[in-house]
Amino acid sequence: MNFFTHLECGYCGEKYPADKLWNLCAKCSKPLLAKYDLDTAKKSFAKEALKNRSENLWRYHEMLPVKDDKFRITLNEGFTPLYFAKNLGKELNFKNLYIKDEGVNPTTSFKARGLCLAISRAKELGVKEVSIPSAGNAAGAMSAYAALAEMKAYVFMPKDVPVPFIAECKALGAEVTLIEGLITDCGKAAAKGVKKYGRFDVSTLKEPYRIEGKKTMGYEIAEQMNWKLPDVIIYPTGGGTGMVGMWKAFDEMEKLGWINSNRPRMVTVQSSGCAPIVRAFENNEEFAETWQGAKTIADGLRVPAAIGDFLILKAIRESKGVAVAVSDEELLECTNQIGRTQGIFAAPEGGATLAAFIKLRSSGWIKDSDKVVLFNTGSGHKYANLWAK
Numbered sequence: 001m002n003f004f005t006h007l008e009c010g011y012c013g014e015k016y017p018a019d020k021l022w023n024l025c026a027k028c029s030k031p032l033l034a035k036y037d038l039d040t041a042k043k044s045f046a047k048e049a050l051k052n053r054s055e056n057l058w059r060y061h062e063m064l065p066v067k068d069d070k071f072r073i074t075l076n077e078g079f080t081p082l083y084f085a086k087n088l089g090k091e092l093n094f095k096n097l098y099i100k101d102e103g104v105n106p107t108t109s110f111k112a113r114g115l116c117l118a119i120s121r122a123k124e125l126g127v128k129e130v131s132i133p134s135a136g137n138a139a140g141a142m143s144a145y146a147a148l149a150e151m152k153a154y155v156f157m158p159k160d161v162p163v164p165f166i167a168e169c170k171a172l173g174a175e176v177t178l179i180e181g182l183i184t185d186c187g188k189a190a191a192k193g194v195k196k197y198g199r200f201d202v203s204t205l206k207e208p209y210r211i212e213g214k215k216t217m218g219y220e221i222a223e224q225m226n227w228k229l230p231d232v233i234i235y236p237t238g239g240g241t242g243m244v245g246m247w248k249a250f251d252e253m254e255k256l257g258w259i260n261s262n263r264p265r266m267v268t269v270q271s272s273g274c275a276p277i278v279r280a281f282e283n284n285e286e287f288a289e290t291w292q293g294a295k296t297i298a299d300g301l302r303v304p305a306a307i308g309d310f311l312i313l314k315a316i317r318e319s320k321g322v323a324v325a326v327s328d329e330e331l332l333e334c335t336n337q338i339g340r341t342q343g344i345f346a347a348p349e350g351g352a353t354l355a356a357f358i359k360l361r362s363s364g365w366i367k368d369s370d371k372v373v374l375f376n377t378g379s380g381h382k383y384a385n386l387w388a389k
Contacts (some may be wrong), residue, residue, distance in 0.1 A: 001044070003036040004065045007208050010311050018065070021125050023206050024307075031205040031308050033248065034065045034212050038255040047258045050223065055079040057113055057216040063252060064117060065212050071124035073149045075106035077116050078216050082224040082373070087341040088354075094361065096371040098230070100221065101344055102378060107144050107168070109137035109347070109378035113217065114210030114241055118202045119145035121209040127151065131199040133186035135238070135299040136165035137378055142202060143172035154199055156186040161299055164382040182294055184304055204239030205308040211245045218249025221373060222259055230264050231370040234356050236349035236377055237268040237277055237323075238303035240312040247315035264373075266321035268312060269356035271296035271328060274304060277312055281323035286310050297328045297386055298348040300377065322365065326355035332386065334358070338376070348383055350376030 007016040011030035016022055022032055045062050053059040057078030066072055082100050089097040102110035115138065122130060131154040132142045139155040146153035153174035157166060158181060169176050179186045187203060194201045201207060222229055229250065235243050243266060253259045270278050273296040280288035288309040296302050306312065316323055326334075328348075335351025338344050353374040360366045380387075 001062050002067050003038070003041040003045070003062055004034060004067065005037050006035050007032040008035050009033075010308070019125070021127070021200065022208060023201055031211075031311065032208040034208050036063060036252065038252065042256050045256065047223070047227065047256075057116065057213060060216055060219050063219075065209055066117070066120045066124055068124060071120050073116060073120045073123060073145050075112065075116070075144065075148065077106050077112040079220055080104055082221065083342065083344070085342055085374075088338065091337075091341055092358070094368065094372075097357075098371070098373045099338070099342060099344065100217065100373055100375050102217075103344070103347065103350070103376055103380075107137070107140045108381060109141065110214070110217070110242060110375075111137040111141035111378075112144070113213035114138070115141035115145050115202065115213070117213035118142075118207055118209045119149050119151065122200055122202070123149045123151070127200045129154065129197070129199040130202050131190050131194050132156070132202050133183055133190040135183050135302055136161050136382065137300060138204070139174070140165060140168040140172070143169045143174035147173050154190070154193060156190040158182060158186060162382055162385050164384070168382075182302060182304055184290070204241055204306070205244075205311075211241045211248065214241045214245030215249040215252075217242060217375075218246035219253065221246070222253055227259055229259060229262060230373045232267060232366060232372040233264040233375070234267040234269060234353040234372065235375045236298070236301060236352045237270055237312060238300045238306070240268075240277070240306050240308050242375070242377070243268060243315055244308055244311045247319070263319050266315050266319040267356060267360065268316055268321070268323040269352045270323070270325050271298055271301045271331065271352065272325040273328060274302050275325040276304060277306065277309060278323040278325045280309065280313060281316060286313065288313070297383075298331060298352060300347070300349045301352065322360070324356040324359055326352050326359065330355040335380065339380075344376060345380040346376040347378035347380050348386065349378060350374070
């Protein structure tokens with residue numbers, strides 16, 4: 001049973017048939033979103049059906065865009081632990097703090113979720129070669145799932161990304177091209193290969209299915225918290241598919257009758273060295289201008305322009321959330337604080353969420369009575385250079 005019906009532009013609403021390869025909306029060049037027959041799903045898909053299923057993201061397969069089971073490419077991704085951060089909370093004198101640890105996913109980051117779905121759906125639609133510009137983790141995830149799907153993978157990465165990211169992609173059989181510049185420069189180089197050789201582009205929000213893998217984080221949070229969402233979710237934002245995906249998941253679950261209309265306040269956190277979403281939020285803008293001179297030790301946050309900027313900003317505003325920038329010094333100090341209190345070797349992006357939490361609590365925006373979930377989006381192992389000095 002599967003309720004996936006069609007694709008719809010997240011900006012202009014133009015509809016597209018599901019069983020054809022699409023990247024962006026042909027009408028306005030904005031991201032396409034997968035849509036489902038939620039009325040039918042509500043009648044026949046109850047949350048109780050999840051009870052004895054495998055603990056990975058495919059437990060929600062009815063609400064995912066792969067129609068034929070044989071095209072589910074999986075490394076057992078998803079259903080990551082949600083830890084009650086007792087020690088960290090004690091140190092901060094805060095009672096209801098949780099950490100969702102995405103670093104235990106295959107390829108050690110949340111990117112496994114999105115690329116699992118993107119590659120599975122691409123396989124179902126007959127794709128043979130895939131391409132991605134990436135600051136690191138997405139490239140590793142695409143390389144892994146492409147290998148499993150017997151696809152050729154082409155990766156374009158900034159030359160200065162940590163060596164483990166490059167090594168991972170090469171070991172997984174991808175063809176790696178290192179680019180002088182940022183992820184936006186990698187995107188331009190990748191686009192040339194897509195156009196010339198007909199590769200399928202799986203860039204962030206430039207195809208409709210990565211977001212579907214990321215939205216399962218929202219389903220899991222609800223299920224792991226007994227179908228009552230937290231008051232605040234703090235999420236590190238580069239391209240923003242996780243933020244957009246979770247917001248989409250909450251809407252779907254309400255229409256399925258699984259949760260009520262109460263929503264978490266969604267917090268985007270970025271590095272002060274690359275904070276286009278924070279600036280746009282503070283200026284009350286619908287879109288985010290490209291950030292010039294982007295620089296941060298958290299490679300996943302070094303995204304000067306996000307194609308889904310309007311969707312990220314919409315989720316923040318609709319949830320009565322906020323966007324926060326933190327310094328590299330703050331996020332690294334908080335990464336260490338998570339490690340020494342909770343035993344989690346977090347990626348610096350994960351540390352950024354704690355830095356944002358401390359700021360928001362200090363200002364009174366987060367109340368002592370709030371239940372807060374911090375997202376650690378990856379493992380610190382690939383950033384070992386930050387501790388090697």
